[in-house]
Amino acid sequence: MPSQPDERRADPDALLARIRGDEARARRGRLKIFFGAAPGVGKSYAMLEAARAQRAAGVDVVVGYVELHGRPETEALLQGLEILPPQKLEYRGIALAEFDLDAALRRAPKLIVVDELAHSNHLGARHPKRWMDVEELLGAGIDVYTTVNVQHIESLNDVIAQITGVEVKETVPDRVFDAADDVELVDLPPAELLQRLREGKVYVEEKVRHALNSFFRKGNLIALRQLALRATADRVDTSMREYRSAHAIADTWPAGERVLVCVGPDPLSERLVRSARRLAFALHAQWLAVYVETPSLTRLPKAARDRVLQTLKLAESLGAETANLSAESVAHEVLAFARQRNVSK
Incomplete structure (x- = not known):
């Protein structure tokens, strides 16, 4: 069904x-x-x-x-x-x-x-x-x-x-x-x-x-x-x-590919961003990079916070739309953002 x-x-x-x-x-x-x-x-x-x-x-x-x-x-x-x-x-x-x-x-x-x-x-x-x-x-x-x-x-x-x-x-x-x-x-x-x-x-x-x-x-x-x-x-x-917001449609519509990558202070985030860009290019898709700041992440040291900003700037320079969000739960916020932006991957 x-x-x-x-x-x-x-x-x-x-x-x-x-x-x-x-x-x-x-x-x-x-x-x-x-x-x-x-x-x-x-x-x-x-x-x-x-x-x-x-x-x-x-x-x-x-x-x-x-x-x-x-x-x-x-x-x-x-x-x-x-x-x-x-x-x-x-x-x-x-x-x-x-x-x-x-x-x-x-x-x-x-x-x-x-x-x-x-x-x-x-x-x-x-x-x-x-x-x-x-x-x-x-x-x-x-x-x-x-x-x-x-x-x-x-x-x-x-x-x-x-x-x-x-x-x-x-x-x-x-x-x-x-x-x-x-x-x-x-x-x-x-x-x-x-x-x-x-x-x-x-x-x-x-x-x-x-x-x-x-x-x-x-x-x-x-x-x-x-x-x-x-x-x-x-x-x-x-x-x-x-239209989806006005009609309370939460399901993702298969209207076109859209790739989302979630970044953080981990040095591997830059590698993830480059992989997302390659995937988006291969799919002829738009792509987004998002960072979600939770209460625990607000206490990150300056070096880690700078790393996040550098990763978002890298994503932007590679053609991504970037977003900086705040929430209690990374998973819930990323899922809500993905639904709102009709992300497929």
């Missing part, structure tokens, strides 16, 4: 928070982010295709702003869609066309398309950043489709700069990305993206050579793709944990 689920009573605080969150979300518009590793993977194209599908289904759709970058295949998708006229401005003798937030609020469609969430607005705009415009639209009950590249996520800003040598100035707070109702990864292998770039399908010809020798080096694109895949997987993982 199949084992019965471990039925546990739902956490009342978590349940109340979920109900309040559901009520707040019902009043707000829904945000969908088309997410990619780099410019040119097809985010705007996928977004406009989705918008056209919504319009065909009878939804009131308006295009608030789309950055075409001279891509005719993207421009073709605008045909037949209602487009809000941009706000025309001049800054230091340069003509600008910006998203018109007030016009969008007056029009009040069910769904609006607003490209490039990380964009910085012109001086004098109501909000300095486009993601703030989008938050106002959501607060007015308007659904929004938008695009984001992984290099624009605030918490990854320094990592991206280290990988690419390019410091990205325009960023989106993690809380905005995390709060999105839906994130669709638009993925393209680096070789195909480089081919699109060489064919002039990403930037105009005069920008291609510089791009190939800087941001668009193949090694950069591989690393950026990995970061985008991981960020998307982390969102899915968080959604699954929230």
Whole structure:
């Protein structure tokens, strides 16, 4: 017979928070982010295709702003869609066309398309950043489709700069990305993206050579793709944990491998961490390293405590998510943590 689920009573605080969150979300518009590793993977194209599908289904759709970058295949998708006229401005003798937030609020469609969430607005705009415009639209009950590249996520800003040598100035707070109702990864292998770039399908010809020798080096694109895949997987993982918590599901779900290693002051812990990393790599799995401090372990000598910290730092440097917990019983806490994080090994 199949084992019965471990039925546990739902956490009342978590349940109340979920109900309040559901009520707040019902009043707000829904945000969908088309997410990619780099410019040119097809985010705007996928977004406009989705918008056209919504319009065909009878939804009131308006295009608030789309950055075409001279891509005719993207421009073709605008045909037949209602487009809000941009706000025309001049800054230091340069003509600008910006998203018109007030016009969008007056029009009040069910769904609006607003490209490039990380964009910085012109001086004098109501909000300095486009993601703030989008938050106002959501607060007015308007659904929004938008695009984001992984290099624009605030918490990854320094990592991206280290990988690419390019410091990205325009960023989106993690809380905005995390709060999105839906994130669709638009993925393209680096070789195909480089081919699109060489064919002039990403930037105009005069920008291609510089791009190939800087941001668009193949090694950069591989690393950026990995970061985008991981960020998307982390969102899915968080959604699954929230669902399991809200429904008091304690049993581990076989939704994907996840490896857990428990470390301590023993010098063998470093060997365990390296073994866990090899296992996780072989399984293409996420992995976690955890230390549980019990009352007896609080009296450890400084050298032993330093050894624990070094082991956790080693795990982190090898790609693990680390946690430092406190409990009366190591076994009970590790088991509870493993269930909460859906650990399989």
